[in-house]
Amino acid sequence: MLPDIKGMCPFVEDSFSRFPSQSNIYGLCQAGEQELLAATLKGKVVCFRYQDLQKKIRPVAREIQFTYIPVDAEIVSIDAFNKSAPKRGMVVGITFIKDSGDKATPFLNIYCDYEPGSEFNLESIAQSCLNLELQFTPFQLYHTEVHCGDGSSETVFLLSGHDQRIHLYKENASLHQFEEQPVERLFPELQELPSNVLWLNVLSIDQNRRLTAFGCQNGSVGLSLVNQKGPEILQNWRVQHDSPISTVLLFPLKQQHQSPDTNSENGCCLQVSGWLVCCLFCTMCLVECKINVCVFRDVEQYGLSRQLCLAESDQCDAVLCALVVDLDFDGQHELLLGTYGQDLLCYKFHQPTGAFEDKLQLLWRRSFKSPLLSLIYLDLDGDGLRELAVLTLKGLHILQHSLKTTADLVLHRLSTLVSRLPISSKDQSIKNQDGEEGSISISNEQRTAETGH
Known part of the structure; x- marks a missing residue:
């Protein structure tokens, strides 16, 4: 057991929404600026937001009726994004498996309303569906922005499957629909994968370069540095672990402000020390539990050679989700880990006096009543402070500062x-x-x- 660290968690629980059935690690996404979508295994999608009811801001969870999802369907994953400018509209993707008795058939539904005035209305979007039958069992549905050759940007869906491939879905603007395209056209680093990908993460360094990381069912972790013009793979790295990888997370350690005469549009850029968090499902070796979480630093320069294992992470149950955010507003990131053992762990990046490299120190933990599946940090109620949304096996917790x-x-x-x-x-x-x-x-x-x- 981890030591009990009390009195340091900066959050208080504001609400809990219980779901009619369980969710999973792919079951939560942000929809717009102040809404969340949570999917349950039994075909239900719940929208969570805060509303002004009788002059009081209250949390509201309501089911959204997305078309072409049978009542007996099992939802696997959900994701949503706003189209890259100058395009307008929200896009929602939902993968599910329909049990027809004789066989189970997987589908990807993509929802997008092209009618002016309805592009961001969830109720309208939920009725505008592109239904795609899949030839593989879907896993994570993930969106990322790609830089096109003409200098514009576009957001696409990437879907991993049990066929040991990543599938790319891109909008065909002339036909007002999404189509599957060969993934190697935009993501050559996602070809020839070593196993089924359970988690994928992409970090754009600038308009020219990106880092792509994935974690596989066989324990393999892949990392690529890519020149987005072309695109062209600049370097690949691989490392092998003994258990499936539940989460990989790329992040810069800090944000570094630039002078106004730089080329950055928002006045700041990512100081890419390029850290990678790698979370493993817990594996047992005799009576010892192996390390759950590895952190790789300066991956843009050193790849996967500079590994740091988190202190005491081998004493907790399997880590299912991770998030890197600045919780105490000091400009330095904290690392949040959600475990199957029902604990939320917070680690702090700091540099001890006289030390050359940053370290990770366990600050606090908070216990829940069921396993933690997903974490999102956003301002739900519009007060300027972000809330921490914690998806567990039984429902959605909202924690406030x-x-x-x-x-x-x-x-x-x-x-x-x-x-x-x-x-x-x-x-x-x-x-x-x-x-x-x-x-x-x-x-x-x-x-x-x-x-x-």
Whole structure:
């Protein structure tokens, strides 16, 4: 068992939505800016969002009736994205298996409404379906943006299957539908795979290069550095583990702000130390449980040669999902891991004094009542603070940051800014700060009265 680390989790639970049947690791996705879609194995898709009901912001979970999904279908995976500009509209993909008695038939349904005014309306989108029968059992449905030769971008679906292949689905704008195309045209690194891919992740470094990582059923992990113009594989790396890979996650360790005269449109770029998190299903060797989580650093330069195994990760049950986010607003990422053993673990990247390399330290853990399957971090209620959505085997938990802790952090940073101002500016700034502090206190009281926390 992991040591019990108490009092450090920055979240409080705001709501829990119980599902009519179980979900799986592919069963949660973001739909738009403030909505989630969660799929259950028994053919149900639930939309979760916050709504203004009787002048109070309340969580609402309701079923969306997507067409051409039989009542006896088993949903395997779900994903959604907004089309790359200048195109408009939301696209939702759902894979499922229909049991016809004699045989089980897999399908991919892609939903997209082309009528002006309905491109982002989930109810309308759910009625506009392209139904594709598959010749393989589907696994993860994943979307990513690709850079086209003319300088534009387009978002496509990538679907892994039990046929040891990745299938590419791209929109044919002239026909208003999606079509399967050879994956090697845009993703040559996804040919000749060593096994069935259970998880895929793509990180665009810039318009010229990307990193692609995948984890396989046979324990193989693949990583590729690709020049997107062409496209052309610059380098491939492989490493073999003893158990299936449940999650791979590429991420930059920090965001580095650039000067305004750089070519970055949003004024910042990714400082790609190019870390890769690799989560394994737990395997037993005699009486010892092997390492669950490996982290590879500086993968753009060193590939998979610089491996770091997380402290005490071998003492927890199988890790099924991972997320890298800045939870304490200090500009440094934390690593969240969700386990089959019902624990949410938080690791912090830090560099010990005198040490050359960053380390990962276990900060806290939080226990749930069922296994954790998926994690998403987004602002659901529009208050400027993101919520942590935790999909478990039984339903969806929404965790919120403590408002008091966040307000204290804002006041501390305001005080720090004031202390750095010239003396002539401090009197007016202190008055402004006092007014802001009063506003924050009033806001917190109102929020507490409205939401109960």
